[in-house]
Amino acid sequence: MNYFNASIVGLFTILLTWICTSANEDEPNDLGRSCRMKTDCPEFGYWCNVNRTCQCLGLYIANKEETRCLGGVRQKCMYDDDCIKNAFCENQTMCRCKKKYHQSDGGLSCIKNSASRSIFPVFLIPTLLILLRIT
Template sequence: MDTGSCKLGTKLIVIMGLILRYAAGEDDYQRVVKTCNYDSDCVANAYCKEQSYCQCKKDFIIYAADANSFSCLEVIGGKCKVHNNCYLASGMPAYCDKSECTCPNSHHPNQNGTDCIKTVYLDGPCQTDQECVTENSRCGDVCRCRVNYIQSRKEDGCLKAADKIGDPCSENEQCTMFLGKTTCSVEGHCSCLPGYHHIPPNSKCFPDIGLGGMCEDNAECAVPSAVCSAGICSCGSGLIPDDDNTMCTGDNGKRTAEHGLIVVLLSLALPRLFEYLKSST
């Protein structure tokens, strides 16, 4: 192999090594391969770290033109004058737009601005979570909402599913995902559907079952002091239904005693009332 080929091979190895190190996400991607004692020993936009080696300043990235020529260029979001001031680790072109390094169309910067990645919306094919730009979405062959989130009706956002009655909402599906017989009220909170009720702290809506109705749980009985006994909503111990069968009232013995007392009082008062009326005519 001739000398020229060896030099070219060495340059390619160095450049590819930097790119691969970049892709691996190592912390020293800003390190410039040059020893130093002072900042003045380094290229523009770099400083001498620990009087040992040059390192690009924050928001700058190392660019290797060849094995012996390095420079520090702006990352996405950094200031620029021309396109060549901007550089990406992947080699994808970046653009200087209004004096700021910017990704090409249909791409957005990664978390540290060192590269541009494809922009993918909900239901679009993807390879990594970072490609999914909709808040609270992730990649699973396509971009979709994360666990405990639902896709909005307009399919342009991920909405938090409600965990309990009263949680905020904007669409019914946020409530029904975990809470069942619920709806998103006009006030923007999850509430029970008509014909159902909620007993705190339970995060569940129970059907409104009146006295005499079939039930499976005490919470289903919508009448105060009623219990589910033998599969039927009935008044609790010592209580009886009122005349309309819509309320539970005091026990029957107490009512009988009260009724007897009223009869006695009337029997004593009525004769005197009749005498008074007779004498006054």
């Protein structure tokens, strides 16, 4: 009886592990996979083109490996990996540029803020100079 119970537990563990890992795996090649309609492609960021392959939609661009589409700024996402470089998925809803970065190329890239984009309000410089002369 113990051998039987151990076998059942072992099989159950293997089955559960397989289900969990299968559910979390991304399709290795979402971009370019065959489709007949949009519903054959991943949930968001793709469309089924006339050649019947899943392609990046609108403000989504292919990753370096050209295997999946990444959301530009303000595009739908679930995880940080769904967004372009230097962006993150805010509240599992939409891509935003990381701190110290701003959007460029119509939202298709996030570039680092330059030194000229300082936070200090420039209009306060004359007032500051006057105050320094007084003291």
